[in-house]
Amino acid sequence: xxxxxxxxxxxxxxxxxxxxxxxxxxxxxxxxxxxxxxxxxxxxxxxxxxxxxxxxxxxxxxxxxxxxxxxxxxxxxxxxxxxxxxxxxxxxxxxxxxxxxxxxxxxxxxxxxxxxxxxxxxxxxxxxxxxxxxxxxxxxxxxxxxxxxxxxxxxxxxxxxxxxxxxxxxxxxxxxxxxxxxxxxxxxxxxxxxxxxxxxxxxxxxxxxxxxxxxxxxxxxxxxxxxxxxxxxxxxxxxxxxxxxxxxxxxxxxxxxxxxxxxxxxxxxxxxxxxxxx
Amino acid sequence: xxxxxxxxxxxxxxxxxxxxxxxxxxxxxxxxxxxxxxxxxxxxxxxxxxxxxxxxxxxxxxxxxxxxxxxxxxxxxxxxxxxxxxxxxxxxxxxxxxxxxxxxxxxxxxxxxxxxxxxxxxxxxxxxxxxxxxxxxxxxxxxxxxxxxxxxxxxxxxxxxxxxxxxxxxxxxxxxxxxxxxxxxxxxxxxxxxxxxxxx
Ligand code: FES
Ligand SMILES: [Fe+2]
Numbered sequence: 001x002x003x004x005x006x007x008x009x010x011x012x013x014x015x016x017x018x019x020x021x022x023x024x025x026x027x028x029x030x031x032x033x034x035x036x037x038x039x040x041x042x043x044x045x046x047x048x049x050x051x052x053x054x055x056x057x058x059x060x061x062x063x064x065x066x067x068x069x070x071x072x073x074x075x076x077x078x079x080x081x082x083x084x085x086x087x088x089x090x091x092x093x094x095x096x097x098x099x100x101x102x103x104x105x106x107x108x109x110x111x112x113x114x115x116x117x118x119x120x121x122x123x124x125x126x127x128x129x130x131x132x133x134x135x136x137x138x139x140x141x142x143x144x145x146x147x148x149x150x151x152x153x154x155x156x157x158x159x160x161x162x163x164x165x166x167x168x169x170x171x172x173x174x175x176x177x178x179x180x181x182x183x184x185x186x187x188x189x190x191x192x193x194x195x196x197x198x199x200x201x202x203x204x205x206x207x208x209x210x211x212x213x214x215x216x217x218x219x220x221x222x223x224x225x226x227x228x229x230x231x232x233x234x235x236x237x238x239x240x241x242x243x244x245x246x247x248x249x250x251x252x253x254x255x256x257x258x259x260x261x262x263x264x265x266x267x268x269x270x271x272x273x274x275x276x277x278x
Numbered sequence: 279x280x281x282x283x284x285x286x287x288x289x290x291x292x293x294x295x296x297x298x299x300x301x302x303x304x305x306x307x308x309x310x311x312x313x314x315x316x317x318x319x320x321x322x323x324x325x326x327x328x329x330x331x332x333x334x335x336x337x338x339x340x341x342x343x344x345x346x347x348x349x350x351x352x353x354x355x356x357x358x359x360x361x362x363x364x365x366x367x368x369x370x371x372x373x374x375x376x377x378x379x380x381x382x383x384x385x386x387x388x389x390x391x392x393x394x395x396x397x398x399x400x401x402x403x404x405x406x407x408x409x410x411x412x413x414x415x416x417x418x419x420x421x422x423x424x425x426x427x428x429x430x431x432x433x434x435x436x437x438x439x440x441x442x443x444x445x446x447x448x449x450x451x452x453x454x455x456x457x458x459x460x461x462x463x464x465x466x467x468x469x470x471x472x473x474x475x476x477x478x
Contacts, residue, residue: 237328
């Protein structure tokens with residue numbers, strides 16, 4: 001595997017869920033992870049320790065030599081937020097397809113009907129997308145969409161504003177209007193562990209302002225959303241994400257996806273990607 | 279390859295879409311509210327979602343992912359994210375020749391104008407998947423081609439064979455109009471057992 005793929009941090013477990021040592025896959029290779037005296041460890045198949053970071057409630061590792069620290073989400077540290085470990089969902093699709101779907105709002109009325117969207121409110125207005133060269137991240141801002149029930153804490157339909165950030169090839173952070181606190185952002189992330197190039201484990205994590213819902217209500221709300229997404233992700237052809245234009249037809253609503261694909265190509269991230277139009 | 283049966287009309291009533299396949303060609307088979315049958319490539323040009331998971335709305339087939347609607351020629355008519363946009367003609371789904379005849383949905387992948395198989399007075403009974411290739415089924419009956427095979431039985435049965443994979447095909451079974459459907463059904467189950475070589 002190339003450095004362009006190996007030298008990233010990948011989520012491999014929810015820290016609160018680690019008890020006995022266990023095996024999992026990362027980029028198609030077996031790894032082992034566990035916890036001793038409160039410290040998490042990861043080893044490759046030959047028993048060599050791999051670097052670790054514990055952040056956002058998850059354990060991260062890398063099969064290569066990451067040339068920068070795992071990204072941070074400073075907003076998530078502000079007081080009053082509830083940090084929600086959602087658990088994980090295994091999905092038979094490319095890790096890149098999973099991220100791209102997370103960046104997409106146009107599917108809300110059809111896939112998350114009456115929750116995150118509803119006909120006839122299907123229009124996607126123009127928003128801003130940029131590859132921020134200084135930080136090497138993809139950002140979409142001023143994304144607006146009408147939602148019947150934007151969050152567990154939303155009482156009725158509202159126009160929600162979003163910002164999307166792709167700080168690493170298989171991770172995305174969503175900043176979203178927060179119903180109980182106008183002016184603040186709820187944070188919902190999607191951390192994707194590439195088990196293989198066509199199979200992934202998705203670890204969502206949230207930092208929300210929500211004083212009323214119980215933890216399990218917030219978790220089930222998010223899990224319902226991901227189950228709906230899974231029914232899509234496991235039925236896209238091809239399973240890998242086509243990076244070359246021509247195989248799929250983007251429109252203006254897909255500007256985030258177009259930028260994401262372009263960025264992946266630029267940084268040489270081809271794991272889970274299809275390069276030649278078949 | 280000429281006409282291949284891909285389903286029975288009664289299993290795909292108006293407003294319904296199902297997945298089907300002829301060897302490596304995966305298709306969405308659907309019926310408009312006015313009763314016209316279509317066989318399309320099972321892949322939405324937008325982002326690759328299977329159209330067989332979509333829904334029929336009016337005389338169009340809509341994709342379940344972002345709701346793009348395709349008219350009867352396979353052209354995209356409507357993109358919900360951009361309601362005011364007239365989609366360019368270039369956005370279209372590959373379509374295959376498809377007709378309904380004698381209660382059977384027939385598809386021709388190469389659009390050859392061959393006549394449809396002769397069914398006589400027979401009527402459709404049911405479709406049965408079999409774990410055997412279409413070729414092996416034909417060989418079992420000593421048939422040269424496998425599109426349709428008339429079988430000597432008490433019910434004047436005809437098998438329209440749909441090749442799916444090297445180890446799978448579907449038999450669409452037709453029989454004399456006065457044949458008892460339950461008996462024909464049992465006859466087909468026995469036939470499947472024989473074909474699959476599983477001891478009864
Ligand atoms: S993939 Fe079919 S409408 Fe988007
Ligand atoms: Fe979704």
